[in-house]
Amino acid sequence: MPRPDGPRTGPRHLRGAERLDATPDRDQKIVLRGEKVTLRAVTRDDLPRLLGFANDLEVELAGGDPPVPRTLEGLQKDFEREASDPPRDRTNFVIEADGGCIGTCGLFNIDANARHAELGIGIGDKEYWGRGYGREAVGLLLGYAFRLRNLRRVWLEVHAANGRAIRSYRSCGFVEEGRMREHVWLGGRYVDNVIMGVLREEWEG
């Protein structure tokens, strides 16, 4: 039976991006619905929860970003800046499950000329790790990228110690494209930075 999202499901099958609803209100919000997760716009009300994720050392080290303490005021400023002048090269979503925000994901560095984008995801609620929520969110994002944004390549960076993420991305069709040796400082040691990518035809294949 074809998987609801991901590669080898083919354009004739129902896939993530086809379960896209435009709500009937004037805002016409874009919402991507899967079996377990819904991807929707980030709202101001999400910020306190996102602050908890941003200040969780385990989550930040998994993501590979240098751990920097964040404040609600800082997140609010970022939010206001993006709301008043939405960047054209990125699209962020909240990952919602069981009625709550469990993390964020999105496309950034969108190159409309070469039609590629970088994918980022962070499930901040650790109760939801390793249960297929990431795979489904990434599958929905790929459907959004390839079908709704007409991109042809999606890529990402992940540090080599993040085996769960790499397995999750592989299950969505990503392959390793390159490796920057000892590129990431991970709380006391250097680890490789892995570049992964998936082409639209592979995903559709």
Ligand SMILES: CC(C)(COP(=O)(O)OP(=O)(O)OC[C@H]1O[C@@H](n2cnc3c(N)ncnc32)[C@H](O)[C@@H]1OP(=O)(O)O)[C@@H](O)C(=O)NCCC(=O)NCCS
């Ligand atoms: C990385 C991340 C997005 C992965 O999402 P996840 O939901 O935890 O991972 P998944 O469940 O999709 O995949 C992990 C494993 O579950 C498996 N899996 C996926 N869907 C499954 C399903 N429906 N049933 C059973 N197993 C499944 C995957 O194949 C993978 O294999 P494994 O069993 O050998 O570990 C998430 O863990 C996270 O955000 N972590 C913190 C921040 C981070 O690491 N960000 C990424 C930076 S690059």
